[in-house]
Amino acid sequence: MARKRPEPVQIVKQRRDAALNGLVHGVPYVQFLGIEFDRRGDELTAVMPFDEKLIGNPMLPALHGGAIAGFLETTAVIGLAWSNLWEEIESGRFDTDELALGHLPRLPKTIDFSVDYLRSGLPRDSYARARVNRSGRRYASVHVEAWQDQRGKLFAQATGHFLMPASKDD
Amino acid sequence: MNPEKLKMAEQFISAVPHCKTLNMKLTNIGDGTAEMSLPYDLRIVGDPETGVVHGGAVSSLMDTCCGAAAMSHPSSPAGTATIDLRIDYMRAATPGQTIVTRAECYHITRSVAFVRAVAMDDDVDRPVATATGAFTVEGK
Numbered sequence: 001m002a003r004k005r006p007e008p009v010q011i012v013k014q015r016r017d018a019a020l021n022g023l024v025h026g027v028p029y030v031q032f033l034g035i036e037f038d039r040r041g042d043e044l045t046a047v048m049p050f051d052e053k054l055i056g057n058p059m060l061p062a063l064h065g066g067a068i069a070g071f072l073e074t075t076a077v078i079g080l081a082w083s084n085l086w087e088e089i090e091s092g093r094f095d096t097d098e099l100a101l102g103h104l105p106r107l108p109k110t111i112d113f114s115v116d117y118l119r120s121g122l123p124r125d126s127y128a129r130a131r132v133n134r135s136g137r138r139y140a141s142v143h144v145e146a147w148q149d150q151r152g153k154l155f156a157q158a159t160g161h162f163l164m165p166a167s168k169d170d
Numbered sequence: 171m172n173p174e175k176l177k178m179a180e181q182f183i184s185a186v187p188h189c190k191t192l193n194m195k196l197t198n199i200g201d202g203t204a205e206m207s208l209p210y211d212l213r214i215v216g217d218p219e220t221g222v223v224h225g226g227a228v229s230s231l232m233d234t235c236c237g238a239a240a241m242s243h244p245s246s247p248a249g250t251a252t253i254d255l256r257i258d259y260m261r262a263a264t265p266g267q268t269i270v271t272r273a274e275c276y277h278i279t280r281s282v283a284f285v286r287a288v289a290m291d292d293d294v295d296r297p298v299a300t301a302t303g304a305f306t307v308e309g310k
Contacts, residue, residue: 028215029224055187064188065252066230114256
């Protein structure tokens with residue numbers, strides 16, 4: 001039997017971007033920090049553009065540790081939700097209309113989150129990527145790395161544990 | 171409580187843009203202890219369906235409060251920076267309620283201050299979150 005013809009690239013991209021947009025733009029706190037996500041295939045890079053309101057030490061100046069923690073936690077939660085929804089998005093089972101109405105899929109809940117501050121956050125744009133190290137039915141463990149100008153020079157990293165939302169088949 | 175010290179620390183915190191935007195207030199400061207509050211605000215909601223505040227905003231409050239506790243310790247000569255901070259989220263904060271956190275610097279060396287904190291809403295018997303962290307001790 002012939003293999004199913006692949007869908008046109010625009011359709012696939014549109015579906016992925018609609019899902020990602022819904023996840024990111026539906027959360028007020030994520031909007032407050034100004035976080036956006038770059039997507040290349042299934043790989044996400046979180047971007048937090050510099051803003052005065054993120055400053056925690058006006059003398060240096062440096063970003064606030066809490067703003068950095070919020071950025072990393074957002075990267076982890078969205079990254080985890082994204083990897084969890086990926087199959088649904090790809091198969092077309094994911095309901096983007098529901099999302100457009102502001103009905104977000106249930107997001108993972110943070111159990112604990114531990115941030116290492118490796119150097120002070122400069123008044124520049126920040127980037128972060130999450131890696132899901134383990135994602136089970138109930139619990140997940142995610143590591144996040146954040147950098148500013150140089151990818152190899154991390155300014156913060158974090159590990160967190162998350163409670164997964166109950167799946168539809170439960 | 172020393173009113174002079176509270177006033178100075180209040181001024182210090184109100185000069186921090188991130189704390190100012192979130193309307194954080196320092197309500198008490200002692201020798202290695204601090205208490206701060208974060209009023210409910212729609213901008214910091216993490217779950218729009220329930221109105222529950224995002225963990226990141228709680229992190230900001232606890233980080234600031236732990237830093238203030240470290241700096242207020244009699245053995246701390248000047249500023250501080252967070253080395254690491256771990257937060258355990260016990261439950262969702264009740265939407266609409268102010269979050270209050272108390273931090274205590276329970277040990278300090280020449281270079282590191284060890285701090286722990288607890289955050290709660292109106293139901294003070296059931297903590298919303300706890301934090302433990304290490305902070306730098308910076309010379310004058």
